[in-house]
Amino acid sequence: MGGSVVTEPRLHMEIAQQPVVLQGLLNEGRSAIERLAREIKQRGIAHVLIAARGTSDNAGVYAKYLLSTATELAVGLAAPSLYTLYNRPPRLTRDTLVLGISQSGMSPDIVAVLQNAREQGIYTAAMVNNTASRMAEAAECVVPLAAGEERAVAATKSYTAQLMAVAMLAAALSEEERWWQELELVPQAVRAALDLEQVLARRTERYRFMDQCVTVSRGYNYATALESALKIKELTHTSVTGYSAADFLHGPISIVRNGYPVMTIACQGPTMDSLRQLIGRLGEAGAEQIIVTDDADTAAPAELKLVLPVAVPEWLSPIPAIIPAQLLGYHLALAHGLDPDNPKGLDKVTETR
């Protein structure tokens, strides 16, 4: 208080808190999530419509893939402007769950999706960190993310808590204890992933003048590609775009030239073969490769090898796999001389050139 005491940035603290947050959610959150799973079964829910924005929307992409593979639910993402600008929301069927995902629970357009669902008599749930929010009020079933206050502008612990809550919902719907045993591996895998900070603190300066980049993955980790892009973009004002590997191969790969930076997230599972093929093509094109993987061999072609020390089953891999991009974004913000807690604070500075 008063004076220029150097304090640890909130962002760094929040990144470091993730193993504890995730363990806490696993221990304390199971009963709320099992209650939601029972409602889904008793109500014969077949469709899930997810309402989310920004980082939470990326957790929604994970839910779209995981809830389908785990439970065969048909999952879609809401288009909020249908509610707010056009005032013509879709008519939902009684076998639909509308699921809000949010840190703050305050985004009016997302709250509008839940409120409209309730007016239609549709069952609603919210996975939300701030349980004193309008979203929590609007939803019939509230799953607290219990990540603690998140003050840095760039969301980190609330994102992994959202992924964890979605994964726990899949486990609860599966009704197989094995899924819960696998979930127990996650906090330790995230703790191990945090050790990559040693590499990243040393190597990040290389990317100080990188002005664009793409991030690519597929399947469950398509969410990781999108969130990695958003994190680096938010923290460093660099133009980063996330792709599904399949979409990337259908055209955008043409932007890759010699030295062009590409971050590929490739974890062991059904998507691995296609991602290794992509890594091969990127190598031929002379790309500067950053590879996040749980398999050391896969990282071999990379200039920056980010090997997750502890592998988890593929359906859980997006939780540890986002840690490297969080840390890279943090160190890159420092290298840029930006405040990692509020990188957008610099928006109003007009650069001369």
Added chain:
Amino acid sequence: MGGSVVTEPRLHMEIAQQPVVLQGLLNEGRSAIERLAREIKQRGIAHVLIAARGTSDNAGVYAKYLLSTATELAVGLAAPSLYTLYNRPPRLTRDTLVLGISQSGMSPDIVAVLQNAREQGIYTAAMVNNTASRMAEAAECVVPLAAGEERAVAATKSYTAQLMAVAMLAAALSEEERWWQELELVPQAVRAALDLEQVLARRTERYRFMDQCVTVSRGYNYATALESALKIKELTHTSVTGYSAADFLHGPISIVRNGYPVMTIACQGPTMDSLRQLIGRLGEAGAEQIIVTDDADTAAPAELKLVLPVAVPEWLSPIPAIIPAQLLGYHLALAHGLDPDNPKGLDKVTETR
């Protein structure tokens, strides 16, 4: 034949064919689309799952918005890897239509979504240009796009035909003749938009060394932002990312510095106010603005003003509004010395730097 006769690039011919293609689809395609609309009503369809990739996926985004506002159908986009890599497709309910959208009808993952739906006993339809394709075979109801053979790698006339077919389906579902009267305005509006080539041929060189760019819109024209990004990226190997204005304001706008190029697509309707606000913020940030609009005043802050000469009702505006990006992509490919018919042919050339 034989020798180096200079011929008009296929891409340019296909762009120019669009008014005729759209008029033809409007005249000849109505009965097939009305048949599909009758099936949707008789079967009590409430959900639509769209399967598409690349450019056709952008037509799917238009369908997601338009079919909801026009008919209250709940529309989602399929995740093909659930079918092909994970072999765990969602279980669909009987009130679902699976709609494939494609030029070639040959992408195996998209065909797999339709085939799986038929195995589940779910009604399927395909809006497809190549009616001798596997997708046309897989679907119960085929809506031919009738755009004629498309040979340029970058899709243009098949995209606007897809938008037209979706718009005609909305009209058929509305059962109001007024919608069909509005559709009749489209071919002329597209023909008028093609006149912007005079401006673009003259001004495009300014962007020869643009190495990144973003495209932004909202609502129906969110599809236009995505497709504009894809077109310029495919044709010029430039890093272009399309955003919804709402998502863009939730973080990525921080990348906009003095001189940063942003293309905003702002047509008259409920999204206009928010897009004009965005244009104001971009002006304060010193962005280099490219503005596609049907309202001359809105274009005033732009360095490159692309004013559509004929306005159509907002629900149809994405059809003329994509023309400027098609023409900009074409002229930018020429400025780069790339073959506009096959820009990816240069993929294998390794640049030295």
